[in-house]
Amino acid sequence: MNTTLTTLPIIGNDGMDSLVTPWCHHYQLAHPEIQFACTMEGSSTAIMALAADASWVAPISRSPWQYELDAFVKVKGYAPTCIHVGYTGHGPRANAKSPPALYVNQRNPLSGLTMPQVRALFARGNPQGEISLWSQLGLQGEYQHRRIHLYGLRDDGKYATAFRHLHLQNHPYPPHYEPLPDRQAVLEAVANDPFGLGAVGWFNAAAYEKEARIVALAAEDDADFVLPDLAQVRQGKYPLSSYVSLYFDLPPGRKLDPLLKEWLVFTLSSEGQEIVSAQTHSAEGYISLEAPQLDIQRQRLAQW
Numbered sequence: 160m161n162t163t164l165t166t167l168p169i170i171g172n173d174g175m176d177s178l179v180t181p182w183c184h185h186y187q188l189a190h191p192e193i194q195f196a197c198t199m200e201g202s203s204t205a206i207m208a209l210a211a212d213a214s215w216v217a218p219i220s221r222s223p224w225q226y227e228l229d230a231f232v233k234v235k236g237y238a239p240t241c242i243h244v245g246y247t248g249h250g251p252r253a254n255a256k257s258p259p260a261l262y263v264n265q266r267n268p269l270s271g272l273t274m275p276q277v278r279a280l281f282a283r284g285n286p287q288g289e290i291s292l293w294s295q296l297g298l299q300g301e302y303q304h305r306r307i308h309l310y311g312l313r314d315d316g317k318y319a320t321a322f323r324h325l326h327l328q329n330h331p332y333p334p335h336y337e338p339l340p341d342r343q344a345v346l347e348a349v350a351n352d353p354f355g356l357g358a359v360g361w362f363n364a365a366a367y368e369k370e371a372r373i374v375a376l377a378a379e380d381d382a383d384f385v386l387p388d389l390a391q392v393r394q395g396k397y398p399l400s401s402y403v404s405l406y407f408d409l410p411p412g413r414k415l416d417p418l419l420k421e422w423l424v425f426t427l428s429s430e431g432q433e434i435v436s437a438q439t440h441s442a443e444g445y446i447s448l449e450a451p452q453l454d455i456q457r458q459r460l461a462q463w
Contacts, residue, residue: 165193170208171218173199174443175403178244178426179218181434186422193418203227209408210234216419217406220247220443221360225324226316240409240463242456243402244426245435246446249392251364251373255442258387259322259360259399261374262346262367264353269296271375271384274326274398281309281358282323282330289333293354302354306335310348310357313338318360326399346371389439393446403435403445415463427457 169179176199183195198204205217206227217239231239250257261277263269272280279290293302312319314332323329332338339345342359349357350370357371364373375384378398385391392400405423409415415423425431427448435447448456 163192166196167193167215168196168198168208168213169216169218170198170200170214171205171216172202172220174247175199175218175220175445177438177441177443178403178434178445182422182426182431185425185430189421190418206231206239206406209239209406212408215407216422218404219406220403220445221401222321222325223406224317224321226320235408235410237411239406241404241406242423242427242460243404243448243452244431244456245403245448246392246395246400247403248361248401248444249387249389249439249446250444251368252444253365254363255365255444256361257364257373258392258397258401259318259358260362260364260387261376261399262349262357262359262364262371263374264349264351264355265370265372266353267302268298269293269374271377272296273377273380273382275380277376278327278330280307280356281311281332281336282327283333284330285327291333291335305354308348308352308355309333309336310339310345310352310355311336312342312345312359313340319358322358389446393449395449395452409463415460420460420463423460424457427453427460 179197187193202219202221205219206223208214209217210231228238248256248258275287276290279285279288291306293305293307314320342362345357345359346367349355350367373386375386376398377384385396387397391397407419432447435445438445
């Protein structure tokens with residue numbers, strides 16, 4: 160007897176193919192009448208495809224950029240919905256992506272920064288004041304009378320813009336912030352400038368470990384400084400970590416499609432999370448959710 164196949168398209172982050180493919184394979188064991196057409200070409204394709212009804216679900220390994228959300232809202236009239244299924248990146252590790260981070264020259268003695276200090280450094284007009292001198296961070300000696308040279312990416316709607324929205328309360332960067340064309344240029348600037356402080360997204364930080372280092376961060380003034388190593392990211396303590404997320408189109412007041420909900424439920428199951436854990440030591444470095452975060456995501460999904 161012939162069975163009519165239903166093909167469901169999934170468009171999104173390329174690295175997440177290692178998660179999406181086994182999730183889909185498991186789903187097909189229970190639903191042989193369904194097949195998937197996965198086009199995994201990057202996070203930048205995910206939300207746009209969802210807005211165009213070209214994707215059943217949108218896998219993305221970073222927070223959506225504002226222009227992507229704006230485009231979805233313009234088309235649909237409401238924002239996309241998501242669940243988080245893990246974290247993306249830890250390090251530094253050789254030939255692997257470290258999460259978004261701040262970097263200083265290896266000569267720099269800075270022990271760490273709190274996120275309120277990060278806002279004071281990078282946000283022009285920060286209500287709690289601004290920091291522009293190394294002495295304001297307690298550094299003495301050759302740093303005592305020197306300005307902080309800020310390096311980062313161009314504020315062009317992508318990472319640097321998302322950083323402003325997520326961590327700087329949408330304030331603009333200060334005049335002395337020097338935007339550079341790519342992540343490598345930022346790391347090279349810091350590597351050659353003992354008074355530099357750079358901000359970039361996912362990067363092979365280990366490639367510059369002799370010249371530059373990641374700055375430990377604390378979420379609040381009274382919190383401990385942490386680096387984006389596996390243990391700290393897994394516990395949700397590193398302030399610049401990004402989630403591995405699955406976005407979907409859920410109109411206000413509507414219930415989630417039962418087939419999609421079943422697929423999403425599996426990603427948060429023990430078996431689904433083991434698929435995430437299997438990629439922890441890959442180049443992408445995906446990390447499954449600890450029990451408290453996992454419970455939160457399961458409860459959110461249950462309400463839809």
